[in-house]
Amino acid sequence: MTGEKRKKRAATTLRREQVELPRFRARRWTLVTLLWIAGAAVIWRAVDQQIFDTDFLQHEGERRHLRVVDVPAHRGMILDRRGEPLAVSTPVDSISVNPRVINTKIENLSSLAKTLGQDVKVLQKRLRQRQDRSFMYLKRRVNPDLSEKVMQVVRSEKLAGVELQREYRRFYPSGEVFAHVVGFTDIDDQGQEGMELAFNDWLSGTSGSKRVIRDGRARVVADVENIQSPRPGQTLTLSLDWRVQFMAYRALKVAVNKHKARSGSVVVLDVETGEVLAMVNQPAFNPNGSKHGGGRIRNRAMTDLFEPGSTIKPFVVASALENGLIQPETKINTTPGRFKVGKNLIKDIRNYGVIDIATVIRKSSNVGISKIALGIPPVDLWESFLGLGFGTSTNSGFPGEVGGRLAAFDQWSKFDHATLAFGYGLSVTPLQLARAYSVLASDGLSRPVTIQRRETAAEGTRVFSASTARTVRSMLEAVVSSRGTAPAAAIKGYRVAGKTGTVRKSISGGYSEDRFFSVFAGMAPATNPRLVAVVMIDEPSAGKYYGGQVAAPVFSKVMGGALRLLNISPDEFSGDSLRLAKSEGGR
Numbered sequence: 001m002t003g004e005k006r007k008k009r010a011a012t013t014l015r016r017e018q019v020e021l022p023r024f025r026a027r028r029w030t031l032v033t034l035l036w037i038a039g040a041a042v043i044w045r046a047v048d049q050q051i052f053d054t055d056f057l058q059h060e061g062e063r064r065h066l067r068v069v070d071v072p073a074h075r076g077m078i079l080d081r082r083g084e085p086l087a088v089s090t091p092v093d094s095i096s097v098n099p100r101v102i103n104t105k106i107e108n109l110s111s112l113a114k115t116l117g118q119d120v121k122v123l124q125k126r127l128r129q130r131q132d133r134s135f136m137y138l139k140r141r142v143n144p145d146l147s148e149k150v151m152q153v154v155r156s157e158k159l160a161g162v163e164l165q166r167e168y169r170r171f172y173p174s175g176e177v178f179a180h181v182v183g184f185t186d187i188d189d190q191g192q193e194g195m196e197l198a199f200n201d202w203l204s205g206t207s208g209s210k211r212v213i214r215d216g217r218a219r220v221v222a223d224v225e226n227i228q229s230p231r232p233g234q235t236l237t238l239s240l241d242w243r244v245q246f247m248a249y250r251a252l253k254v255a256v257n258k259h260k261a262r263s264g265s266v267v268v269l270d271v272e273t274g275e276v277l278a279m280v281n282q283p284a285f286n287p288n289g290s291k292h293g294g295g296r297i298r299n300r301a302m303t304d305l306f307e308p309g310s311t312i313k314p315f316v317v318a319s320a321l322e323n324g325l326i327q328p329e330t331k332i333n334t335t336p337g338r339f340k341v342g343k344n345l346i347k348d349i350r351n352y353g354v355i356d357i358a359t360v361i362r363k364s365s366n367v368g369i370s371k372i373a374l375g376i377p378p379v380d381l382w383e384s385f386l387g388l389g390f391g392t393s394t395n396s397g398f399p400g401e402v403g404g405r406l407a408a409f410d411q412w413s414k415f416d417h418a419t420l421a422f423g424y425g426l427s428v429t430p431l432q433l434a435r436a437y438s439v440l441a442s443d444g445l446s447r448p449v450t451i452q453r454r455e456t457a458a459e460g461t462r463v464f465s466a467s468t469a470r471t472v473r474s475m476l477e478a479v480v481s482s483r484g485t486a487p488a489a490a491i492k493g494y495r496v497a498g499k500t501g502t503v504r505k506s507i508s509g510g511y512s513e514d515r516f517f518s519v520f521a522g523m524a525p526a527t528n529p530r531l532v533a534v535v536m537i538d539e540p541s542a543g544k545y546y547g548g549q550v551a552a553p554v555f556s557k558v559m560g561g562a563l564r565l566l567n568i569s570p571d572e573f574s575g576d577s578l579r580l581a582k583s584e585g586g587r
Contacts, residue, residue, distance in 0.1 A: 073205025074168045075189055076233030078182055078196070081275075081453045084242045086178050087196065089189070090171050093147040093164040094140040099130040101161035111153045112138075112162070115146075138162070140187055141169040170196075174242070176284035177249045180299040181240060181398075181451065184287035193297055195236065195451065197399050205233040237453045239275035244268055244562045248278040251557040252535075256282040259518075259540035259550050265301040266558060267434045269532045271523070273454045274438070274447035276396075277531070277562065279431070302394075302401040305427035306536060309503030310364045310547075311521045312423040314440065314472050316373050317357055319384035321468045325375050328357050328471055334367040341418045346370050362478040364485055364500065366422045373421030374414070381420070382409035387446065387463035388436040390426055394449040404428045423501060434534040437521045440476075440497075441529035444469040473497045477526050489520055489552035491560040493570035497529070498522020498555065500547035505539070515539050518550035524559055525571035533559050 078087035095116070102108075104127045106120055113120035116139055123138075130136050139146075147164055154162045170185045172178070183194020191200035208230035248266040256264045261282075268278035285296040298304065320326045337351035348367050352359065360368035373381060385391070391406030405427040412420070419425050428436075431449065439446045445460030464472075476497035480489045485500045501519035504511040518537040523529040535551040535558070544550055563570075 072167050073207050073230035074232050075170065075185070075205060076203040077235045078203070079235060079237045080178075080240050080242045080245070081238065081277075082242060083237075085173055086182050086238065086240075086242075088171050088173070089168040092141045092144070092167060092169045094167045095138040095142060095147065095150050096163060096165050097127070097136055097138050098134050098161035099127045099136050100132075100134055102127060102159060104128055104131075108157070108159070111157055112150070112159060115149050115153050137165075141167055170287075172287045174246075175288060176286045177246055177280070178240065178242075179285050179287045180281045180297070180301070181238070181279050182287065184297075193399070194299065195238065195398070198397050199236050203233040203236060206231040239270075239273075239277065239451055239453045240279065241277045241562075241565075243565050244278040244558075245280060247561040247565075248558045249280040249284075251554050252280050252282050253284075255537060255550065255554045258542065259537060259544060260542040261537045261550075262539040262541075263300060263304075264535070264537045264554075265304070265430045266536075266554065267301050267430045267534045268558065268562060269434045269438050269449065271438050271441040271529050271532055272457050274435075274449050274458050275454050276431070276449065276451050278533075278558070279451075299398065299400070301430040302396070302398050303429070305402060305404060305429060306517045306519075306538070307424050307426065307503050307506065308428050308433055309423035309501030309517065309519060310366075311433060311499045311501035311519050312426070313361060313364065313369045313421065314476055314499055315384060315388055315436065316369055316376070316381070316421045317361060317475065318440070318464050318468050318472045319381050320372050320376050321471060322384070322464050323376060323380050326357060326372060328475075330357055331355065332357070332360055332365075332368040332371055334360075334365050334371075337367065339367040339370055339418075341370070341374075341415045342413070344415050346418060358475045358478055361472075361475045361499070362481075362484045364479075369421045370418040374418055378409035378412050378417055381417075382406075384463070385420075385426070387461070388439055389432055389446065390428060390436065394431055394435055396431070396449055396451050398451060401431075402429060404432050423503060430534045430536050433519075433521055433536075434532050437523060437534065438532045439463050440469045440472055441523040441532050442469075473523070473526055473529070476522070480522070484548075485546075486520060486522075486548040486552040488548060489522055489555045491524060491556055491563065493572055494524045494560070494563055495526035495572045496522055496524045496556075496559070497526040498552075500552060502545065502547045516545045518545055518547045520547050520551035520555045522555055522559070524563060525568065527571040530566070530568050531559060531562055533562075 074089040077085055080086055104124050106124060109123055110120050113123045151164065153159070168189060170189060172182060181194055183196035184192055185196050186192050191197035191203065196203065208228045248268060252264050252266050264282045266278065266280050267276065269275070270277055279301050281300045283296050331354050333354045334348060334352045335354065337348045339346045346366050348365050352363055352365050352368070355363070355365065355368060360372070385406055391404050393401050393403040407425070416425050435449050442460060443466035444462055444464035446463050447458045447460045476499055477495060478484050479499055480486050480496045486498060489496055489498055499521055501517070503517040503519065505515040505517060516539065518540055519535065521534045523532045533555055535554045537550050540550045
């Protein structure tokens with residue numbers, strides 16, 4: 001290439017560079033300008049969000065992630081009179097899920113459903129039906145071991161949206177021993193039966209609230225502030241004594257099983273305060289279980305009526321004594337063991353001949369007591385029964401308590417008047433019968449009955465004079481002697497006063513020949529009664545059915561144990577008891 005050609009090529013190249021150089025310079029300025037504009041936009045956006053739109057953005061953030069949640073409050077405790085817990089609330093976990101987040105494929109839910117004990121297809125269907133919601137319970141108030149297993153599955157399977165919610169579950173340490181009185185709550189911790197229902201407002205706490213931050217999967221990631229602290233429910237103290245209750249429960253269960261009975265009830269009352277120290281029924285139920293049979297949850301001692309039979313006879317005698325119609329030494333002619341009232345015949349099991357009032361009670365003569373009752377003006381006998389509480393509720397506040405049945409005196413026929421004397425034609429509950437016997441035990445005073453602990457003795461209403469009540473009590477002592485109908489009710493070291501009842505059950509068209517209530521009602525120590533107890537066994541079917549055979553032994557076990565547990569001094573000192581007392585005094 002010649003030098004001239006080189007010079008021409010260099011000149012051409014120079015001209016090209018001189019033409020293209022302004023173009024590159026324009027591009028650089030364009031790029032720099034765009035960068036400045038972008039930076040200014042970013043700065044403006046930041047200023048806008050941090051200064052001008054702060055309120056709006058904070059509101060939107062709170063709306064999406066800040067939530068107010070409830071803080072559950074635990075339910076108040078139920079205690080026996082000595083402070084033993086009968087119902088407590090324990091913290092447990094409930095398992096919840098966000099249906100919007102969780103993967104609802106079968107293979108994804110299989111392990112979770114298996115751990116929860118649920119059908120995977122049913123679980124899948126529930127989740128898909130609720131995919132428009134952000135919360136659903138999978139299982140509430142589970143045991144700690146189950147909640148731990150579920151969370152292990154959640155972590156291993158990487159399940160989104162499943163978490164634990166803190167709640168409280170009701171627990172009954174005594175199981176079925178106190179079940180009928182205490183009752184139980186439902187899944188939402190609301191009382192359904194017994195004292196749990198009667199005092200639901202008292203026991204229920206007030207939930208609190210707090211503000212939390214949730215992430216995009218509705219999981220709580222931080223607590224922001226406490227809005228209101230939860231207020232726990234208040235404690236309820238019952239009048240029942242755990243020790244006496246357990247003895248009554250055990251003795252009644254043994255008797256019901258032994259005699260193949262349909263059911264049974266025992267009530268023990270404190271004479272001085274009117275407090276219920278024990279109230280048990282059979283069959284029973286476990287309130288800690290998830291299912292409760294309808295018939296088993298009924299507190300029969302307060303909801304089931306029965307005709308009291310011969311246990312009513314002492315009150316007829318008391319009414320006649322109070323009205324001056326008889327004296328303890330008055331003789332009643334029961335010969336020949338039958339007594340016709342209108343077209344009807346009243347019978348004794350044998351001819352007792354001419355007997356005094358105490359023998360009428362001791363031998364439980366239907367003829368003798370009917371003649372005494374017919375000598376009492378109907379209005380006077382009716383008023384005595386009303387004063388004893390027959391036909392009216394005890395006003396204990398227990399849900400479902402019935403008031404019994406006592407017809408007005410102007411509706412009585414002469415035969416009704418006579419049969420009322422031995423407990424037919426009126427209906428009572430075991431608690432009402434116990435309240436009536438407490439009148440005789442407290443020298444004629446009727447005190448209100450309570451299931452709550454009472455610090456002081458309640459004011460009493462006089463029904464009979466003290467002398468009348470003491471006279472009848474002395475007659476009832478003979479019933480428990482070897483010559484009476486209930487020697488099995490005797491308690492070593494204590495004088496016992498009481499009365500048996502063997503009552504034919506009412507059926508369509510009359511009374512059954514082979515179905516009975518076996519009843520015993522009594523008090524001890526008879527010289528100064530502190531406790532009253534009633535035992536009722538419904539339809540014993542193992543051969544024995546008399547009240548002295550079936551109910552009286554239960555009374556002896558329960559009352560004897562209660563007297564000793566409560567340190568009530570003996571009032572009968574036989575040779576053995578006296579020697580024991582002397583030997584203890586010489587120590």
